[in-house]
Amino acid sequence: MSTISLRVNGVERDVSITGCETLLTILRDELKLTGTKRGCNQGVCGACTVLVDGVAVRSCLSLAGLHDGAEISTVEGMADRQTLSSIQEAFSETGAVQCGFCTSGMMMATKALLEKTPSPTRDEIREGISGNLCRCSGYKKIVEAVELAAQQISAQEGAS
Amino acid sequence: MNKMTPEISGGVGDSPRKVETSEKVLGRARYIADLSRPGMLHGAILPSPYVHAKINSYNTEAAMALPGVEAVITGDDFGHDYMGPFIKDEGAIAKDKVRYIGEPVAAVAATSPEIAREALELIEVEYEVLKPVLSMDEAVADGAPIVHDDLEKYIKIFEAVSYDNVMSETKMSEGDVDAAWDDCDLIVENVYETQAQNHMPLETCGALAEIDGNGRIELWSANQSVFRVQANVCETLGLPMSKLRCLTPSIGGGFGNKMEAHIQPIVVKLTMETGLPVKLILSREEDFEMIRARHPFRIKMKTGVKNDGTFVARDVEILMDGGAFSDDSPGVLGYSMLCSRGPYRIPNMRATGQVVYTNRLRFAAFRGFGNPQVNFASETQIDEIAEKLGIDPIEIRLKNAMETGDTWFGGQIVESVSLKECLSKAKEASNWESKRKAYAKDKGPIKRGIGLASCGHISGLLGTGAIIRLLEDGTVALNTGATDIGQGSDTVLSQMAAEALQVPLENISLASPDTDGSPFNWGTTASRVTYTTGRAVVGAAKDVEAQVKKAASQMLECAVEDLELKPGGMVGVKGVPGHEVSFFDVSKYTHWAVGGPIVGSHTLVYDKPTIDPKRATVSGTPFSNIGAYAFNTMVVEVEIDERTGQTKAVEVWSATDVGKAINPKLVEGQLEGSFVQGLGYALFEEMVWDNGRLANPNLMDYKVPGALDVPHDIHSIIVEQPEPDGPFGAKGVGEVGIVTVPSSIANAITHATGVALNKLPMTSERLFEALEEKEESDAA
Numbered sequence: 001m002s003t004i005s006l007r008v009n010g011v012e013r014d015v016s017i018t019g020c021e022t023l024l025t026i027l028r029d030e031l032k033l034t035g036t037k038r039g040c041n042q043g044v045c046g047a048c049t050v051l052v053d054g055v056a057v058r059s060c061l062s063l064a065g066l067h068d069g070a071e072i073s074t075v076e077g078m079a080d081r082q083t084l085s086s087i088q089e090a091f092s093e094t095g096a097v098q099c100g101f102c103t104s105g106m107m108m109a110t111k112a113l114l115e116k117t118p119s120p121t122r123d124e125i126r127e128g129i130s131g132n133l134c135r136c137s138g139y140k141k142i143v144e145a146v147e148l149a150a151q152q153i154s155a156q157e158g159a160s
Numbered sequence: 161m162n163k164m165t166p167e168i169s170g171g172v173g174d175s176p177r178k179v180e181t182s183e184k185v186l187g188r189a190r191y192i193a194d195l196s197r198p199g200m201l202h203g204a205i206l207p208s209p210y211v212h213a214k215i216n217s218y219n220t221e222a223a224m225a226l227p228g229v230e231a232v233i234t235g236d237d238f239g240h241d242y243m244g245p246f247i248k249d250e251g252a253i254a255k256d257k258v259r260y261i262g263e264p265v266a267a268v269a270a271t272s273p274e275i276a277r278e279a280l281e282l283i284e285v286e287y288e289v290l291k292p293v294l295s296m297d298e299a300v301a302d303g304a305p306i307v308h309d310d311l312e313k314y315i316k317i318f319e320a321v322s323y324d325n326v327m328s329e330t331k332m333s334e335g336d337v338d339a340a341w342d343d344c345d346l347i348v349e350n351v352y353e354t355q356a357q358n359h360m361p362l363e364t365c366g367a368l369a370e371i372d373g374n375g376r377i378e379l380w381s382a383n384q385s386v387f388r389v390q391a392n393v394c395e396t397l398g399l400p401m402s403k404l405r406c407l408t409p410s411i412g413g414g415f416g417n418k419m420e421a422h423i424q425p426i427v428v429k430l431t432m433e434t435g436l437p438v439k440l441i442l443s444r445e446e447d448f449e450m451i452r453a454r455h456p457f458r459i460k461m462k463t464g465v466k467n468d469g470t471f472v473a474r475d476v477e478i479l480m481d482g483g484a485f486s487d488d489s490p491g492v493l494g495y496s497m498l499c500s501r502g503p504y505r506i507p508n509m510r511a512t513g514q515v516v517y518t519n520r521l522r523f524a525a526f527r528g529f530g531n532p533q534v535n536f537a538s539e540t541q542i543d544e545i546a547e548k549l550g551i552d553p554i555e556i557r558l559k560n561a562m563e564t565g566d567t568w569f570g571g572q573i574v575e576s577v578s579l580k581e582c583l584s585k586a587k588e589a590s591n592w593e594s595k596r597k598a599y600a601k602d603k604g605p606i607k608r609g610i611g612l613a614s615c616g617h618i619s620g621l622l623g624t625g626a627i628i629r630l631l632e633d634g635t636v637a638l639n640t641g642a643t644d645i646g647q648g649s650d651t652v653l654s655q656m657a658a659e660a661l662q663v664p665l666e667n668i669s670l671a672s673p674d675t676d677g678s679p680f681n682w683g684t685t686a687s688r689v690t691y692t693t694g695r696a697v698v699g700a701a702k703d704v705e706a707q708v709k710k711a712a713s714q715m716l717e718c719a720v721e722d723l724e725l726k727p728g729g730m731v732g733v734k735g736v737p738g739h740e741v742s743f744f745d746v747s748k749y750t751h752w753a754v755g756g757p758i759v760g761s762h763t764l765v766y767d768k769p770t771i772d773p774k775r776a777t778v779s780g781t782p783f784s785n786i787g788a789y790a791f792n793t794m795v796v797e798v799e800i801d802e803r804t805g806q807t808k809a810v811e812v813w814s815a816t817d818v819g820k821a822i823n824p825k826l827v828e829g830q831l832e833g834s835f836v837q838g839l840g841y842a843l844f845e846e847m848v849w850d851n852g853r854l855a856n857p858n859l860m861d862y863k864v865p866g867a868l869d870v871p872h873d874i875h876s877i878i879v880e881q882p883e884p885d886g887p888f889g890a891k892g893v894g895e896v897g898i899v900t901v902p903s904s905i906a907n908a909i910t911h912a913t914g915v916a917l918n919k920l921p922m923t924s925e926r927l928f929e930a931l932e933e934k935e936e937s938d939a940a
Binding site for chain 2: 131
């Protein structure tokens with residue numbers, strides 16, 4: 001066993017690991033942050049997407065031990081208590097959420113995309129979420145949600 | 161698509177956010193994998209390594225001896241108690257023999273998932289390998305091995321015709337097909353084949369059970385009906401239903417594979433053995449190999465017509481792979497036959513079908529329930545006929561389209577038919593005529609095509625109920641027992657209650673389904689919740705309205721007939737503003753003074769006969785009362801690269817009659833999602849078996865559509881022709897939008913290339929080969 005330190009949604013968390021745990025297992029089973037989902041455990045579906053130092057990674061394929069000292073962002077850190085972030089608002093408003101199982105991973109992929117490309121085209125949005133599967137929506141309303149989030153974020157930044 | 165009462169926020173016709181959206185975007189919605197209980201054990205299942213084998217003995221001693229293992233169960237721990245919605249042929253776990261690779265043979269409960277899985281490797285099972293039945297053809301071959309030796313003895317809930325490996329055989333006919341061929345100017349006949357598709361909801365199946373000191377069990381699981389879970393578990397474990405309470409967490413999608421039981425009976429048995437809570441979540445691979453998939457079909461279809469395009473006769477023969485257990489198969493067979501005429505007038509019809517047992521996982525309900533398969537045959541055959549007669553595909557459909565008051569195949573009168581409107585609207589919106597002409601001139605290598613297909617699909621069947629209580633402060637509690645699997649029924653049913661009682665949506669709370677407290681609901685299946693459960697909600701609201709008016713008449717000293725509900729939770733004298741009381745006042749009065757707390761309820765079972773014996777001759781039909789049809793016309797535009805055979809759907813128009821869109825945005829969500837799930841089915845999704853072993857049980861090898869695979873736009877064209885007894889006129893929309901996807905894409909491919917594949921999925925490889933063949937035969 002060894003101890004690693006993760007900064008999860010801005011809070012320092014020390015975790016004991018044997019070495020073989022994935023980041024997803026640590027988040028869900030140790031830290032009880034169950035908003036990040038396990039859809040395939042094979043790195044294909046994207047439901048487990050979180051940000052590690054701002055980069056979208058599949059937490060089911062990523063060993064926790066490799067992230068000592070890293071900044072981890074999950075869905076639980078998106079809102080300010082009950083106040084939804086722009087991305088969460090946009091996903092809610094456009095009807096992009098059906099069963100919701102892909103939603104947290106999809107929103108984390110969106111966050112990574114918009115930080116790099118603040119005003120993406122539709123094709124850039126499709127590309128940006130192409131590693132995240134959704135079986136309910138047909139993606140149309142998810143693409144609309146990402147567009148709306150981009151508009152809202154740039155409007156807020158313009159105002160501030 | 162207008163709001164019915166503009167003053168009511170979130171009423172019928174409005175598109176409020178889904179009621180559970182916030183908890184989902186906050187990551188706080190709890191799915192089955194997110195739940196835990198103190199002292200909880202973890203389960204694991206040993207799958208069968210054999211396609212077909214007799215089980216001679218088990219040795220579980222080494223597994224039991226592993227520290228941390230609390231229970232090991234095998235077929236020896238179960239009696240011969242079987243479940244099945246049509247034929248009771250399936251136990252909780254394999255007993256006496258195994259019938260497919262992946263079938264649960266034994267299960268373990270241990271203090272950690274790792275120990276549970278380690279214990280599986282210590283279980284010894286002695287098998288005697290039997291000759292397998294690997295395909296539909298092998299199942300019906302002379303001297304075939306028998307998958308179920310006890311088929312005759314099984315309990316069947318309908319007049320099933322079952323023998324050898326034939327699980328169910330159904331026949332339906334109207335008119336005189338044999339005599340009618342002589343009246344036809346053109347007869348077209350083909351064989352069509354469809355493949356197995358995995359449901360692949362993002363969430364795999366799982367369950368968590370806990371037993372109390374009195375031996376009563378609480379079961380949480382990924383489900384589409386807490387009531388079907390309760391019935392299945394109790395049947396397989398020989399438990400009285402009063403001993404099992406079933407509840408639901410948030411559900412990560414279903415599409416049919418969570419409707420009947422999956423691993424719940426095993427998890428309940430493990431908790432009964434150990435006295436401790438047990439949780440088991442399947443891996444993606446286990447889910448692929450162990451649970452369910454869409455039925456492969458082979459359909460022989462022959463249609464005869466007049467030179468003017470009038471349909472005269474059709475003969476349909478269906479052979480369906482049911483897999484190792486019957487599950488919903490007899491229903492899927494009967495329903496596919498019922499839909500084999502499509503929404504058209506064909507006076508002479510005959511359909512015969514067999515669903516057979518094979519040594520593959522059970523095939524079962526999957527969005528469309530057999531309709532997409534027969535629609536693929538029917539709608540591509542209609543295009544072939546139209547081409548041969550030189551008639552436009554839309555014109556030939558308009559010529560033969562059903563109208564309101566016509567009968568469906570079997571004889572039921574359909575009281576709301578809007579097919580012609582769907583056809584016309586899709587034609588207009590897609591700019592059909594000019595594209596049809598222009599694309600035919602494409603020289604390649606990229607060829608464009610535009611095609612269409614139509615269908616009807618039911619929304620009414622089986623039993624349901626609703627309870628509405630007026631709370632002490634005048635707000636409203638709704639309880640229906642319908643599991644929302646993501647499609648939005650919690651929101652839609654709440655909107656109906658809000659509209660019926662003239663209160664804002666935020667004043668309605670919705671109870672989570674619970675077999676202890678919710679009224680019976682068959683399940684979230686067959687596009688039935690909006691229509692069938694919606695009727696119960698409206699009925700319960702009427703009951704509450706009557707009780708509210710009775711109390712108000714006493715409070716206001718007026719006749720009940722003079723009262724009406726007013727927007728905002730008020731009841732008052734008709735046409736007299738100010739002379740009214742609020743629901744809060746009424747609730748205070750009834751709770752604390754006169755009459756008692758207000759609880760309204762309504763239950764119903766869909767009871768319109770499917771078959772009219774004066775019109776149709778049938779045998780072996782699995783259901784007597786289904787109906788309430790929604791209609792759809794799908795136009796798809798494709799681009800095909802002749803050099804690779806790759807098909808891209810570039811734009812889609814889905815004209816759909818939903819009776820009344822209770823929440824237009826959620827209707828769009830169903831239509832868009834249906835299209836994309838159908839797109840995968842049409843073009844590339846296929847479960848492939850290698851000698852009985854599923855060769856692609858994971859998302860690396862089984863591809864589902866991603867964001868880059870979908871069309872530039874999917875246009876939902878909502879048509880509203882009310883169902884006379886539907887809630888606010890509504891029909892169902894969960895499935896109707898997937899039925900026509902393979903057929904419309906196939907017709908667009910044929911328009912672009914002149915090639916008809918008659919086989920799903922229409923992969924690049926298959927199309928490329930067909931294009932090569934065509935080139936060779938054109939040159940010859």
